[in-house]
Amino acid sequence: MELIGTLSQLVNALRSREIRRRVAVVCPNDPHTEYVIIRSLREEIAEYLLVTDVAHREAAYHIRSASPDFVRIYETATPDEAAAYAVQLVRMGEADILMKGLINTDNLLRAVLKKEDGLLPAGSVLSHVTVAQIPLYHKLLFFSDAAVIPRPTLEQYRSMIANDIALCKKLGCEEPRIALIHCTEKINEKFPHTLSYVELKKEAEEGKFGNVFIDGPMDAKTACDKHSGEIKGLSSPVVGNADVLIFPNIESGNTFYKTLSLFGDANMAGMLTGTIAPVVVPSRSDSGNSKYYSLALACLASTQND
Amino acid sequence: MELIGTLSQLVNALRSREIRRRVAVVCPNDPHTEYVIIRSLREEIAEYLLVTDVAHREAAYHIRSASPDFVRIYETATPDEAAAYAVQLVRMGEADILMKGLINTDNLLRAVLKKEDGLLPAGSVLSHVTVAQIPLYHKLLFFSDAAVIPRPTLEQYRSMIANDIALCKKLGCEEPRIALIHCTEKINEKFPHTLSYVELKKEAEEGKFGNVFIDGPMDAKTACDKHSGEIKGLSSPVVGNADVLIFPNIESGNTFYKTLSLFGDANMAGMLTGTIAPVVVPSRSDSGNSKYYSLALACLASTQND
Numbered sequence: 001m002e003l004i005g006t007l008s009q010l011v012n013a014l015r016s017r018e019i020r021r022r023v024a025v026v027c028p029n030d031p032h033t034e035y036v037i038i039r040s041l042r043e044e045i046a047e048y049l050l051v052t053d054v055a056h057r058e059a060a061y062h063i064r065s066a067s068p069d070f071v072r073i074y075e076t077a078t079p080d081e082a083a084a085y086a087v088q089l090v091r092m093g094e095a096d097i098l099m100k101g102l103i104n105t106d107n108l109l110r111a112v113l114k115k116e117d118g119l120l121p122a123g124s125v126l127s128h129v130t131v132a133q134i135p136l137y138h139k140l141l142f143f144s145d146a147a148v149i150p151r152p153t154l155e156q157y158r159s160m161i162a163n164d165i166a167l168c169k170k171l172g173c174e175e176p177r178i179a180l181i182h183c184t185e186k187i188n189e190k191f192p193h194t195l196s197y198v199e200l201k202k203e204a205e206e207g208k209f210g211n212v213f214i215d216g217p218m219d220a221k222t223a224c225d226k227h228s229g230e231i232k233g234l235s236s237p238v239v240g241n242a243d244v245l246i247f248p249n250i251e252s253g254n255t256f257y258k259t260l261s262l263f264g265d266a267n268m269a270g271m272l273t274g275t276i277a278p279v280v281v282p283s284r285s286d287s288g289n290s291k292y293y294s295l296a297l298a299c300l301a302s303t304q305n306d
Numbered sequence: 307m308e309l310i311g312t313l314s315q316l317v318n319a320l321r322s323r324e325i326r327r328r329v330a331v332v333c334p335n336d337p338h339t340e341y342v343i344i345r346s347l348r349e350e351i352a353e354y355l356l357v358t359d360v361a362h363r364e365a366a367y368h369i370r371s372a373s374p375d376f377v378r379i380y381e382t383a384t385p386d387e388a389a390a391y392a393v394q395l396v397r398m399g400e401a402d403i404l405m406k407g408l409i410n411t412d413n414l415l416r417a418v419l420k421k422e423d424g425l426l427p428a429g430s431v432l433s434h435v436t437v438a439q440i441p442l443y444h445k446l447l448f449f450s451d452a453a454v455i456p457r458p459t460l461e462q463y464r465s466m467i468a469n470d471i472a473l474c475k476k477l478g479c480e481e482p483r484i485a486l487i488h489c490t491e492k493i494n495e496k497f498p499h500t501l502s503y504v505e506l507k508k509e510a511e512e513g514k515f516g517n518v519f520i521d522g523p524m525d526a527k528t529a530c531d532k533h534s535g536e537i538k539g540l541s542s543p544v545v546g547n548a549d550v551l552i553f554p555n556i557e558s559g560n561t562f563y564k565t566l567s568l569f570g571d572a573n574m575a576g577m578l579t580g581t582i583a584p585v586v587v588p589s590r591s592d593s594g595n596s597k598y599y600s601l602a603l604a605c606l607a608s609t610q611n612d
Binding site: 134135136137146147150181182183190191219220221222224225227228231232247248249250251252254255256258259260261262263264265266284285 | 456527530531560564568
């Protein structure tokens, strides 16, 4: 498929395919969730299975009135039951995507991570990926992990990278350039992630990640700015031209997310991967646009590759 | 003194005082260092003690020709000896500031950190502070530590914060609002820095840091964006209006620095503190402006408070 360069192109790609993805929403009773649902119904990229606890059923019926043909409602006694039920809808193949409404993230994740009837296959790793559209960058930038994995182990790095590569390909980036982020280019045993990076680079060279370039350690500026790389005498397919940044801990990944969003005037889309279907967990302080793009990203991610 | 709101105001504040600070430069034989020296001579905010190894003396004499009255030259056999000599000039009170030219940062720091005749008083902690001028923020933003301390201990946090407060006051920010950065507001023993934050907040409330506000854990966006704080139901003098961000590790501090500089279109000034005089160690990929502002920041930091 064609390379998607912006988040609006992502929405357009979905619209041009004329496929509505089926989204199970847990507790759709807050204005942000309603905004995302109504907008995606209008843009005809999704249909909904709203799972609401009875106390908040009004909100679900209000949403359905906007587009009765594309919204079904399921009622449960409590929000936790709504989460469990929505997870079952995905497991049964009734829904392609799980989306969080007004329920505590921890409670939703508990249902997602349940061993017997959750959404995470045995041996798989749950990770978060963000796709950022940054005015001062020349293409979409993917990165992990701003939200889920505190300090990736080598095994978790492998899964995060594999999850991100799969998503890159859904957006038409066939040969992702992946930068392993640190504050310098030096490998240093005092920073154990730099030792993991050595291993990951070796595995990439052996072809274990498929058709990709992996390089690092390097800092975020070196990864995304050719000039910085030149000054340092670095050159590789990744330096200055990264598609994906992998961060060494959640504090740096989260700082990257928040700084781009606040000071870089960026639009962001994010979702959880590693699960059998994308899980959309918008952050409270995300803009309405970012929340909508997150849903659209999940819609595209849940399609089969052409 | 009046609050300084931009980095050009910082330069103007120096110029209006008509004081030239005395800067010892180690190995001033690269174009970036020469640019900073020539510009500051022209703007009359500094005079120079250039310490050069003999092999690169030409560069120093070339600089002196631009302003012979305000440039002295000292020659040593090697770059390491140049570093040691420049440190002695500061120790003897001949220079107010130490600045790095074309010498490896580790070699310069070795001279700075020498126990007997370095620049770090016993019991003091070397830390890095950046002052960022961000188009999308309403004032200068100070932060630590993008460059020196990997994972601050409680004692190191105390020193970093004290160093940053002292610098804030030099720039007329008399009651700094300090945010302790994490990815959420939750205190969690799996993230030991959040436990240090509890202690630091308590100490601030007891007045141990003087006239300041300290709050956290919170993420970088919550610290600098009132709207994000409101959505989360948070309010404190710090939320949405931070003057200082303290990061939990060098990877997050460095990521903030690089992201602001590349995608936030920010101008930055940075220096090392904790030493008996400011030490300027420009990063290779900094812009010429940032390098100049770093020198100017050190000039202001080395003045006595009014």
